Amino acid sequence: MADESSTPRRIADGYVEQVAAYDPMVSAWLGLNPGDDRQPDLSPEGFEGLAELARGALVELDGSVVEGPTEEACARLLRERLTAELAVQGAGDNFRQLRNVGTHVHRVREIFTVMPTATEEDWAAVAGRLRNLPGALDGYRATLREGISRGLLSAPRQAAAVVGQLTAWTGEAAGQDAGAGWFADFVADGPERLRPELDGAALRATAAVAEFRDWLRDTYAPAAADVPDAVGRERYLRAARLCTGADLDLDEAYAWAWSEFHRLDGEMRVEAHRVLPGATPVEAMRHLEEHGHAVKGAEGIRDWLQQIMDEAIEALDGPHFDISGPVRKVESLIAPAGSSAAAYYSGPSLDFSRPGRTYLPTLGRDTFPTWQLVSTWYHEGVPGHHLQLAQWVAVADRLSRYQVTLGKVSANVEGWALYAERLMDDLGFFAEPARRLGFLDEQMLRTIRVIIDTGMHLGLAVPADSGFHPGERWTPALAAEFMATYNGSPAEMRSSEIDRYLGWPGQAIGYKLGERAWRQGREAARRRQGAAFDLKAWHMKALSQGSFGLDDLADNLASL
Numbered sequence: 001m002a003d004e005s006s007t008p009r010r011i012a013d014g015y016v017e018q019v020a021a022y023d024p025m026v027s028a029w030l031g032l033n034p035g036d037d038r039q040p041d042l043s044p045e046g047f048e049g050l051a052e053l054a055r056g057a058l059v060e061l062d063g064s065v066v067e068g069p070t071e072e073a074c075a076r077l078l079r080e081r082l083t084a085e086l087a088v089q090g091a092g093d094n095f096r097q098l099r100n101v102g103t104h105v106h107r108v109r110e111i112f113t114v115m116p117t118a119t120e121e122d123w124a125a126v127a128g129r130l131r132n133l134p135g136a137l138d139g140y141r142a143t144l145r146e147g148i149s150r151g152l153l154s155a156p157r158q159a160a161a162v163v164g165q166l167t168a169w170t171g172e173a174a175g176q177d178a179g180a181g182w183f184a185d186f187v188a189d190g191p192e193r194l195r196p197e198l199d200g201a202a203l204r205a206t207a208a209v210a211e212f213r214d215w216l217r218d219t220y221a222p223a224a225a226d227v228p229d230a231v232g233r234e235r236y237l238r239a240a241r242l243c244t245g246a247d248l249d250l251d252e253a254y255a256w257a258w259s260e261f262h263r264l265d266g267e268m269r270v271e272a273h274r275v276l277p278g279a280t281p282v283e284a285m286r287h288l289e290e291h292g293h294a295v296k297g298a299e300g301i302r303d304w305l306q307q308i309m310d311e312a313i314e315a316l317d318g319p320h321f322d323i324s325g326p327v328r329k330v331e332s333l334i335a336p337a338g339s340s341a342a343a344y345y346s347g348p349s350l351d352f353s354r355p356g357r358t359y360l361p362t363l364g365r366d367t368f369p370t371w372q373l374v375s376t377w378y379h380e381g382v383p384g385h386h387l388q389l390a391q392w393v394a395v396a397d398r399l400s401r402y403q404v405t406l407g408k409v410s411a412n413v414e415g416w417a418l419y420a421e422r423l424m425d426d427l428g429f430f431a432e433p434a435r436r437l438g439f440l441d442e443q444m445l446r447t448i449r450v451i452i453d454t455g456m457h458l459g460l461a462v463p464a465d466s467g468f469h470p471g472e473r474w475t476p477a478l479a480a481e482f483m484a485t486y487n488g489s490p491a492e493m494r495s496s497e498i499d500r501y502l503g504w505p506g507q508a509i510g511y512k513l514g515e516r517a518w519r520q521g522r523e524a525a526r527r528r529q530g531a532a533f534d535l536k537a538w539h540m541k542a543l544s545q546g547s548f549g550l551d552d553l554a555d556n557l558a559s560l
Helices: 008-022 024-030 044-062 069-090 107-113 120-150 156-169 182-187 192-223 233-244 250-275 281-291 298-316 373-380 385-394 410-426 433-458 476-486 491-503 510-532 535-542 553-558
Strands: 294-296 330-334 344-346 356-360 367-369
Touching: 008 024, 008 044, 008 069, 024 107, 044 069, 044 120, 069 233, 107 120, 107 182, 120 182, 120 192, 156 182, 156 192, 156 491, 182 192, 233 250, 233 410, 233 433, 233 510, 250 281, 250 433, 250 510, 281 433, 281 476, 294 298, 298 330, 298 356, 298 367, 298 373, 344 385, 356 373, 356 385, 373 385, 373 410, 373 433, 385 410, 410 433, 410 510, 433 476, 433 491, 433 510, 476 491, 510 535, 510 553
Parallel strands: 330 356
Antiparallel strands: 294 367, 344 356
16 A cells, blocks of 8 residues: 555645745745744745755655556646756846845735734734844845855846835835835734834834845945846746746747737727727727726725626626635735736635735826726636636645645746636627727737747847837837837836846746647647537636646646
8 A cells, every 4th residue: 555645745735834834925825823923034045945845845756656647747746846946046046036026025025915914913923023024134135145246146127126116115215105114004003002012113124124225226236237137048948937837939939929919919900990990009098098987096996896806706606617605705905005017916825714815006096097907807806816726725625735825837827817818808798899908908918928028038039020120139128119019008017017027037928828728728628528518617627626837737628
């Protein structure tokens, strides 16, 4: 009889427990250890400790007993994910991770947004975590210093982006109301008995953020002055493997994205005419920004977006999905100042005590045109990220915790969310021309991402038949012009997007490439089953299988 402790599922779940005990950000995200007041260890030693856990799990996996397709899928995912993570670590990329979204430094604030704050004991943990924030930043300063000594640095634009965000955290950014910053605002709802402790800890945390920001600006940025924006093919392939779970044919992806670009451009021209006869897509989108439906105020748009998700749940549950229990709950929130410019989603804790949440950055606005937001909230909420990731949590007992948490592959989940937007179009939810143009514009944005992300980092040429600067090599300036010409996002959003692509190579391409894998898998399943194919049943099976990388996703979906 096989030793059950050596199965891939047991090894994977044991690894999750080890990481959660080691990394308080993971613990807080999963909803474990609610009294923990630690901050992540962002020092070189902290990263090495995580790498040791990964290496240990791989050794265990080598000796595991793999019986059946479920265990085989878990083993394959665990091995691929840990190998990809260790490749990034081994190349020293952790020593130069700075960008405007999803980085180590953002975790020292993000951890507070996933902590419970219902009781006085919860707030005591908040106070402790605030006191530990300066040490976490000291650790990351040591990591970045090690990167400087090794010649592994991020480009100046990445440092500048983070400096701007940290300034917003402290409450000192231009256009912000005068105040003591995000941490002071966060503890304002704390219990009266702990007010002096919370206020003092928030003040010290804010001072530590300002000190770290000044170091980035005055020491790190000058040291990085000659670092190029583009990372080159070798580093790009390493990063893309981590984000997609695949060794990609980048030239094929670039060419395919151009074909998608031309298809979408044609559809957008037709839809633009329906919005404003005779208008180009950009003219129609500008018209919608100025004269289309809009919602006033941050609370107004938060409530409006909540209604969009609630209506989607009611419409989709039954005919198209089974949406039950805690999966039905998702909250719409306004993103805190100093976040990235793009909307985002945060998944529920393992026990659903913290629900899934969508976040809208206001970008300093008080009026919010909605023509583009409907598609975005189908992406972030239902049937997009929330439906997939909350369903994963709901079926965690059938899989391994690893397959529904740490084993998440960005291109899989972003691909599903983009697939979900197109599904809503297929189901007729974009009958209004303004909303359908918004959906197409979102598809175009994700297509542009593949083109300029690969184009900038690999120095690719614009095709001769593109209709846009043929033969030129991609640069950030050319990418900015391309986005302004073919995408309706505001200028601040476009600038943030380009910073993001340059700082997070290989992530932005996963949306369209992931959607392609989802659609290919569905069509292969439809062909295989013929008249017996049931789209709702296929969706629920697909949403209950946990994580797969793009090397395996389409084939797995085809077999359902």
